[in-house]
Amino acid sequence: MKKTAHVVRRYLGICCLLAGALIAVSATTAQARTGKVTLTDKIQQVPPRPALFDKTTQPLTMEQCVQCHFAVFNTLKASGNRHQKECTFCHEVYHTYAPGKVEYTDALPKCVDCHGYPHGEKEDTKTCGNCHSNAHAPLNLPSVKQDLCSNCHSGPPQQLKEFPSKHTDLACTDCHTKHGFIPSCLSCHSQEGRRPYHLVGVEPKVCLTCHAGPHKPMVIAYAENTPKEYCGNCHKNASHAQVYQTVTKANSKHNTEITCAACHDTHGKIPSCFKCHDQEGHRANLKDEDCLRCHTNPHDPMNISFIPTETKEVCGGCHTEVYNTLIGSKTRHTNQTCSFCHPKHGLIPTCQSCHGNPHGEAMVAQFGGKCDGCHDIAHKIKGRMKDDKQGSLTEAGKKGVLTSGQKK
Template identity: 20%
Template structure:
């Protein structure tokens, strides 16, 4: 006998069976549903009506939610998207919704994207990233662009460039490889959409931050891509080539490399290794810079027709530019050797075309505060030899040719003994100092390096009879 009394048999006890028969609301509803006389036409019409209302509520509500989350106003509701939304409203694409660019066409793609976007809600609640950067998976697809734009365009809207859009698309080159800044002005690459400056993006400031040079395709991208194709590489095959670098990932990799290089060395060994690493890093950086300069000069020589190579894609300016107009002054005999005087008078016009900084694909980091404070000032250029001298040394268009020995210098031994007649006047000396320094260059000097390491006082150590312009 149990302590608390005799145990009841649940199978035979009528009270236990009755308790088990007691049902919840779901079971009761099911029982009522089964008790309905479905042979009665009225009951069948009631079921149809209820089902119809239910479908309208479910699908209508779902469509309403999708429509609301697809609207630009929903995107702007998150403060971290203020730079992206503000630049969008100031762009030429402000009449279309965000999803028309950022979600591939099709219902399945729409629903899939909504599910993936839940992580953005998670970030919004737990911690917004320092900078919003488009990932490889979320890169704008060419399918989105082709919803509005035709691929059968051979000339750009400006009428200047000849671009076979169809050929590029059929080759698999994404539209954003060239047109990555058309809406947001490459703000991520410029570093002006970080957390600390999001409040500076207003309708008034957007016009100043949305510079034309960042909205239009970057010529450096064209040159970089064409050069790689000529070397047997198709860079657009790598998704990372088409989107800006994620600063957090870059910082993470640098930190990992730093930790890996540190190892478990002792303090003394670690110090020695650090010095060696820094030295090797400086040497590598210098070698990379030299290689980059040489490569830039090679491309420039191709562009101006000074260097011909058997290449797949021509790098000459007229290959892509429809309106390349060579100034009349360039067509005179001996222009290559006598353009110095013209450069002094109007070097500001020269650099409009002959500016190698326009040929670089990488976008430099910018300070948004400085950009907003910057005032547009138009300064009139006054002939200045020092300005021309500096351009001749730092501008790859100039140094590409100035680094070679001029034809007028003849043989070294003859020129060495006879060049004094070419440098009698101050004006003649000034022309010499475009490529040569008077005194030995000082290491670490801010003065741009001369095209040649031959300087006057290397031989004229006792000085000159007359004053020398430096």
């Protein structure tokens, strides 16, 4: 009996809940039919639907982008180069960055979409930001590391390694302080730069007249018509300065008709005399050291000098006909060195300087005052030559007999 009463009470409770819900739904339906909705005070303050929803809107213009991103625009304006385009050319979708959902790097446009991999597909070069740290100033590379330059510019590092110089020890950024900047040689190599330099007041292009380039500066080459002044002003050490002074004062074709480069066609090379001069008029099989026994200074070749004891054979190398005549004459002159009579090249001595006047002035006068009227030439004497015992020789002549090597 008690169980039945409990079930009845539970059933009546459920019926009451259903009846309440039905009444509430009926009231809401009635309100909907009349168009009236119960709103809070805040909702009642919402303005009417904007008219903009009835118009067709356009995307942001570039001027509108600039109004917010003016710093970016100024950078792009100053250093954008070919990136000076409409913002939406790169940023097709923008303002999508959402922390935790869309990361910043994912929201940015990708360089590879336009440029691909122009510098190769190494990991260093695929990461454009390693060098191009600001896409709005793509050619300003303030943070480039030395070891990254060669990824794009392989030629200069290879030259610096292949042709070592002091430039090899420098970092690329020591000279190229900004990407694309080609410094003047004079920024270092000048009186102001306090590094080794040559010409004063010279333009940098003159440096490249001789130096093959800044990445192989010790490779020196030049044209044959390079002025002597360039060589003289560069070689300021004592030996080279003396060379320049000597050659410019010399009375020879080495000064008046040719340049330094005509002989020294390779920097630092000492040429053979026979590069220009054949052996015509000289003895056969001459070597450079033979030339220098008389032409002691090739920069003043006509200033010929020799030691007093120089052998006749050396002189005969050039004066072949005279040498053969002297050797064939078999006189006391044959036993003398050439330099005994000719202490200076080109000097023709008088017979009297050694022999005095053994025949008297009257006899000599009959032959025009010249000994060769009877004795022919000095290299082939005719007639008997008296020795020093008869007093026919001067003091100079007696020295010649004593040094002749001939037995008395």
